[in-house]
Amino acid sequence: MTAGGSATTPRTAIIGAGVMGEMLLSGLVRAGRRVDLLLVGEKRPERAHELEERYGVAVVSNLEAAEQADTVALVVKPQDMAAVLAEISPVLRPGQLLVSLAAGITTAFIEDRVPEGVAVVRVMPNTPALVDEGMAAISPGSHCDEEHLAEAEALLASTGRVVRVPEKQQDAVTAISGSGPAYIFFVVESMIEAGVHLGLPRATASELVIQTLVGSAKMLRETGTHPVVLREQVTSPGGTTASALRELEVHKVRAAFLAAMEAARDRSRELAEGS
């Protein structure tokens, strides 16, 4: 949406300004959205104050945010979603767009709790959005037209890539790219510890691992070569890499990744039940 300065200029509200709420807010500000057209609803007063200081954004009640905005991003924990929807539902109106970033919460869950005709888009973002390298997947709800979807896409495009997926894929997306950064950080942490075990100073181990990660990610993106081929290029016959990879296979790391991501997918499915 463009900011034109008239009384009808669209406003965007963010309800729940923790890690991902701030990601969205800071991305919109970096992308040039006018701060006076942004609103934040945040429960914790000290956090609200922090955001007012940092961005000059108006922090208002959830009701005011929902009443004044054309697009409302819901960025609270899945367990808090029902309470927030119950609070704002009386002031929501048809044509408004709700964009939910909560894991597991379906568009049907939201549509059942808001007035008929309110458009809902479900998004699964990830934390690299904080450095404009996010990966977000979006899915339309049942009252959502192309304009609503494009607006949700624009919200997320300010912090990285956006793909459209059928909603039935969102639990898998959550398991792969939503939680994905945590798996990568876990691998990085494990490799740094291994370097320390092998006698490297921690700072050296960290630099070696982080640059190896960045370089490998860049090769994947820039060459477009399949990861199996890239791995084979590193794996000299009878060499060091083959010895290491055999240990990873012996320890069933591939199977562990599959089981881990199935567990994340299953947890995402459970979250809509409120557990």
Ligand SMILES: NC(=O)C1=CN([C@@H]2O[C@H](COP(=O)(O)OP(=O)(O)OC[C@H]3O[C@@H](n4cnc5c(N)ncnc54)[C@H](O)[C@@H]3O)[C@@H](O)[C@H]2O)C=CC1
């Ligand atoms: N952290 C991550 O990597 C990702 C998180 N998500 C989703 O984003 C959502 C938020 O996650 P985080 O930002 O990590 O959590 P967080 O705990 O950092 O932020 C949630 C914020 O909502 C506020 N809040 C709670 N109840 C409220 C209410 N009634 N009114 C106003 N504000 C309220 C809290 O004070 C807090 O600041 C979750 O639904 C999560 O599933 C999605 C993808 C990735």
Ligand SMILES: O=C(O)[C@@H]1CCC=N1
């Ligand atoms: O752990 C979680 O539930 C959230 C959703 C995806 C990443 N973090």
